[in-house]
Amino acid sequence: TQLLEQSPQFLSIQEGENLTVYCNSSSVFSSLQWYRQEPGEGPVLLVTVVTGGEVKKLKRLTFQFGDARKDSSLHITAAQPGDTGLYLCAGLNTGGFKTIFGAGTRLFVKA
């Protein structure tokens, strides 16, 4: 069974601070996605990483896929209150038919 473990589970920081969220697995994934979910809504796709070692940037967010395609990280620079939400990593299994999710990291950015 493929599992994705996210850490930390909860993070409360001040506006302007930097943070990193981790997503780890013992399994290899074809690709890995990061989603953000706000209360009462479905998850919204932020980015997909496919190649081992790949780094993608989305404004103040930097996403990295591990060389072995088993882990990923999300780094936010100068966090803002609008970044508050549940961040989910999700991996597409090597068979290519199932996407599994981590339990999420709940981020709260205080003004």
Next chain:
Amino acid sequence: ETGVTQSPTHLIKTRGQQVTLRCSSQSGHNTVSWYQQALGQGPQFIFQYYREEENGRGNFPPRFSGLQFPNYSSELNVNALELDDSALYLCASREWTGELFFGEGSRLTVL
């Protein structure tokens, strides 16, 4: 706007009852996935339909069943409801890359 709509948005049932949740998927996406998200957890994969046939299933009992129609819309049916079935049920249309585009979900409460 993902183009994925779900209905109903909220509903309350009692133990033992049956429920049908509906999903209209984004145009052009022939694959739809269903997820269950309990409070404070990440989405759990229920099953996936491709061209009207189930082509992947998570660890859910047979009382969770589904359908996909020729226009790629979909239904999730749950029989003999239990209290633990209370959750947000998410439908997502799926790209071949594994990227998911979610609706806002149907929140089911079982009393």
